[in-house]
Amino acid sequence: MLVLGFDMTILNVALPTMAGDLGATTGQQQWMADAYVVVFAALMLPAGLLGDRFGRRAMLITGLGVFLAGSVVGALAGGVPAVVAARCVMGVGGALVMPLALAVLPSLFGEPKDRIKAIGIVSAASALGMPLGPILGGWLLDHFWWGSIFLVNVPMVGIGIAACVFLLPETRDPAAPEVDVISTALAATGLGALIYAIIEAPGRGWGDPLVLAVLAGGAALIAALVVRDRRAARPMLDMGLLRRRPFLLSALAATLVMFVMAGLMFILPGYLQAVLGHDAFGTGLRMLPMMGGLIIAARAGGPVTARFGARATMSAGLVVLAFAALLGSRTTVDSGYGFTALWLSIAGIGFGFAVVPAMDAALAALPADRAGSGSGLLMTVRQTGSALGIALLGSLLAGAYTNRLDTAGLPAAAADTAGDSVVAAHAVAARLGAQRLADSADAAYVHGMSLVLLVIGATALVSALLVGAFLTTEPKRPEAAADVAPAPVDA
Incomplete structure (x- = not known):
């Protein structure tokens, strides 16, 4: 583990x-x-x-x-x-x-x-x-x-x-x-097709026939999975559990946290290494404030939830996460690491206070005879959230970076290479002695990161409103702790 x-x-x-x-x-x-x-x-x-x-x-x-x-x-x-x-x-x-x-x-x-x-x-x-x-x-x-x-x-x-x-x-x-081979194939190919289309869209364009065809195919495969499992006597993915409002909203909140965390963990190293100029080890150390805030809040999440309830704690955690993301969206090329450490710490606290009660409320909402299938569904949608976070937020960053990068006056081949990534742009700038390109790449990357953080903030706020308005928690079953193991990454 x-x-x-x-x-x-x-x-x-x-x-x-x-x-x-x-x-x-x-x-x-x-x-x-x-x-x-x-x-x-x-x-x-x-x-x-x-x-x-x-x-x-x-x-x-x-x-x-x-x-x-x-x-x-x-x-x-x-x-x-x-x-x-x-x-x-x-x-x-x-x-x-x-x-x-x-x-x-x-x-x-x-x-x-x-x-x-x-x-x-x-x-x-x-x-x-x-x-x-x-x-x-x-x-x-x-x-x-x-x-x-x-x-x-x-x-x-x-x-x-x-x-x-x-x-x-x-x-x-x-x-x-028995393992349902067809359902497994539908899940893997459907999810893979959706991720492929999302990742390829910034380069090809969202209107590209291949992107649209793969998106449609992926959606059709996922729909076929849902229809097949709804008709199965013992479905691999128990979709009927999503009709239970406490489980649905809690699972949605937990999935959002994984969506955001995976996206942030993808975009941060490029900023810390390419823009701020830290080495790989220094980058790892500088990502600790978010993890530190998450671990502290996760440990405090249980007592806080016991006192104030899952709905209030989840909503507060999502609001704190939204605030951190909106604060981080104010990052500029000249902000420095101190400002980044501040909003990363706040984001980690928001993560922790959102995910612990979300997982607890989702597991508590499961009927005793469906605890196993329900916890499996919960872990699956959370991992799907991670995959979509990297794909969607990474694609948003890639598109914004390419559109903002100034490659005027560069040879066509060098311009194409610089548009691949901020690391490639710095390599081209060093080879050609073009400091203007390096500066433009840094500004373009920070611009894309700011857009990603704005999207994260808006999504967290909407989720906080949904949880606060519609979540009704159910009494926790005493046997839940013995029946269902907690998701490891949220400990």
Whole structure:
């Protein structure tokens, strides 16, 4: 779980370096980040069912092995397609590991208090990995090549496999439903098509026939998934739960938080490295204020929710997040890091106070006999939110950057390269001695980041109004804590 926490964030700090070494455009950087999350989200539910039917230990070891193979391929990759392929393989492994790492705990700890403590330790490991990811990635990039951010997984996954082989008993649920291959294929291809269209749209144009066709195809596939699961006796995705208002609004709020966090983690490294000029390790350290605020607020979220209620706490957290985003949208090229640290800290506090009560309210709204399918649906839509955050917010940034960049007087080839990313623009400026281009690239990137933050702020405000006006929480079931493991990344 610590490794999964790393890989949620460790790649982001490496993207500017990889963009320079591999010549990756902003769209290709989005794919390197998003490939893992898209596959992760699409396969998490069938992965859990595979463990139930064929043995949780066996499938957990398989997942760790797949993740290990993907990490090795990523470390040895020589181009963008190989990195994207490696991230897809890692997503398959991560989808197996995440639900099964929690599912094996009841067989190890029979006493409820021991089980809850174990879940807390596992969740803390994943939560610790998120802020450590950028720091570890930055240190590795300052001392080794970018492939080392993948290779660091190898010894830890090896220890995990050995521990599973020698320490875990095998458990399974023969009564678990069969994996619905068609629903799995519809989810993966539909989500992948939507993400592809969103990422390609800034370069091709939203009116491009290919973009429109892929968007329509993705929407049709997702619609087919919904129709199929509505007719199934035991659906893989229990869409009927979305008719429960407390679950729907709480899941929406939790998904928004992942949407925003993934988008911010994608755009921040480019600003900190290319615009402010920090090295990779310094960039990782400078992303800590957001993680620090999130962890502090997440720990305080339980007591605050107990006193004021989930609706008030979620609404307040979303308002704080909106304020931080609107404050961050005032960033200029000359703002410096102090201003960035301020609004990042506030954003982290907003994240924490929004997501903890959102997850708690969503799980409390589930009926006892649908706790498993409901928690699976919740984790799936949250991971989908992460993928869409990178795709939508990254595409907004890419489009704004390209439109604002001044490439007048440059050769056509140099102008095209500079438009790929702010890192590429700085490389072209250094080669040609064109400081004006570097200054224009910095201003264009900050402009795009400000637009992204404005969108985040407006979305958070609308969500706060929806939650405050329509959310009605249900009494929490005593058995919920034992039935449903909390989502690890929110610990």
